[in-house]
Amino acid sequence: MKNILISGVSRGLGLEITKSLLKKENICVYGFSRAKTKEFEFLKEKNPEKLKWMSYDMSNISDIRNKIFKEFIGLKTPLHGFVNNAAISYDDIITNLNYEPLLKMYKINVFGPMMITKHVIRQFLLHNVKGSIVHVSSISAHTGYKGLAMYASSKGALEAFSKNSAREWGERGIRSNSLVAGFMETDMSSTLSVDQKNRIFKRTSMKVPTTKRSVSETIIFLLSESAESITGQNIHVDSGTI
Amino acid sequence: MKKILELINIVLENRDKVKLEEISESSDLRTDCGLDSLDLAELTVRIEAEYDIDIFEEGVITTIGEILNKLDLEKTDE
Numbered sequence: 001m002k003n004i005l006i007s008g009v010s011r012g013l014g015l016e017i018t019k020s021l022l023k024k025e026n027i028c029v030y031g032f033s034r035a036k037t038k039e040f041e042f043l044k045e046k047n048p049e050k051l052k053w054m055s056y057d058m059s060n061i062s063d064i065r066n067k068i069f070k071e072f073i074g075l076k077t078p079l080h081g082f083v084n085n086a087a088i089s090y091d092d093i094i095t096n097l098n099y100e101p102l103l104k105m106y107k108i109n110v111f112g113p114m115m116i117t118k119h120v121i122r123q124f125l126l127h128n129v130k131g132s133i134v135h136v137s138s139i140s141a142h143t144g145y146k147g148l149a150m151y152a153s154s155k156g157a158l159e160a161f162s163k164n165s166a167r168e169w170g171e172r173g174i175r176s177n178s179l180v181a182g183f184m185e186t187d188m189s190s191t192l193s194v195d196q197k198n199r200i201f202k203r204t205s206m207k208v209p210t211t212k213r214s215v216s217e218t219i220i221f222l223l224s225e226s227a228e229s230i231t232g233q234n235i236h237v238d239s240g241t242i
Numbered sequence: 243m244k245k246i247l248e249l250i251n252i253v254l255e256n257r258d259k260v261k262l263e264e265i266s267e268s269s270d271l272r273t274d275c276g277l278d279s280l281d282l283a284e285l286t287v288r289i290e291a292e293y294d295i296d297i298f299e300e301g302v303i304t305t306i307g308e309i310l311n312k313l314d315l316e317k318t319d320e
């Protein structure tokens with residue numbers, strides 16, 4: 001049985017990854033988000049054994065070890081993978097930047113995930129597991145978009161953290177990669193106007209949104225042993241933004 | 243002390259390193275026990291799972307005696 005921890009499972013990409021993972025044999029998903037959606041609840045009812053869920057707000061950084069690792073997963077349970085998916089977006093132009101929302105975003109997008117990664121690697125070591133970590137990044141960290149500077153900077157931080165995690169723990173067989181996602185149709189992007197969306201699509205080779213399916217299948221591949229030689233990389237799934 | 247030796251030997255064994263027959267309070271974790279920084283990370287995790295104390299949380303630890311102090315363990319053979 002492989003146990004995978006996923007943040008932000010209630011909707012969007014996190015829900016899609018969870019659904020696809022549950023179709024596989026011998027997988028147990030430990031997921032958290034602040035709230036549950038109807039769709040997630042339905043998925044959980046269908047998979048009572050393979051899907052465990054806890055309400056957790058990642059901006060609460062001091063309880064991560066106790067709540068997520070000791071109580072929810074349990075130190076005796078070996079962990080095999082972590083998908084750092086939950087994130088929020090603080091969109092504005094830089095001249096309007098405020099510290100409080102910036103700090104809040106960094107807690108959820110960067111500091112919480114870094115502390116979780118600490119305990120994920122510790123759990124890998126405790127059980128002698130060559131685990132795989134995937135951070136969900138964004139194309140905005142590579143191609144500039146007006147209004148996304150703060151959000152993009154949080155993803156850039158994650159990518160650097162992931163690359164260095166790979167280098168530090170590679171000799172123990174622990175892998176870490178960033179999945180650089182293009183624009184997907186989810187709640188996160190729902191506030192963009194049609195015009196804004198079209199401008200984003202125009203910059204891709206395929207001129208269409210990136211599908212959650214393509215992103216989640218690539219994440220599942222990176223978690224698997226088929227990706228055993230892939231680490232420290234930024235893997236772009238972005239409709240060809242070049 | 244016995245338990246700590248046992249945990250150190252699990253780490254050494256996982257790394258295909260030679261196991262230790264005995265340790266003393268003054269044994270240096272790196273030079274005498276042969277643990278590198280990543281091995282020490284694994285040892286910390288194993289000690290934490292056993293005693294619920296993160297020995298490296300506040301500062302550097304270099305000897306077995308310092309670990310025993312942190313854990314408030316008797317420095318006997320037990």
Ligand SMILES: NC(=O)c1ccc[n+]([C@@H]2O[C@H](COP(=O)([O-])OP(=O)(O)OC[C@H]3O[C@@H](n4cnc5c(N)ncnc54)[C@H](OP(=O)(O)O)[C@@H]3O)[C@@H](O)[C@H]2O)c1
Binds near residue numbers: 010138
């Ligand atoms: N959508 C895009 O176009 C796009 C593009 C590139 C990259 N991405 C990245 O893809 C990932 C998934 O995004 P998405 O589009 O699926 O977003 P989404 O639809 O907004 O879903 C975000 C998920 O994260 C959870 N979450 C948010 N804040 C949380 C907190 N404080 N603690 C715990 N969970 C929290 C949410 O659940 P609750 O609200 O219940 O907590 C939800 O399950 C993110 O890393 C995002 O940056 C998205």
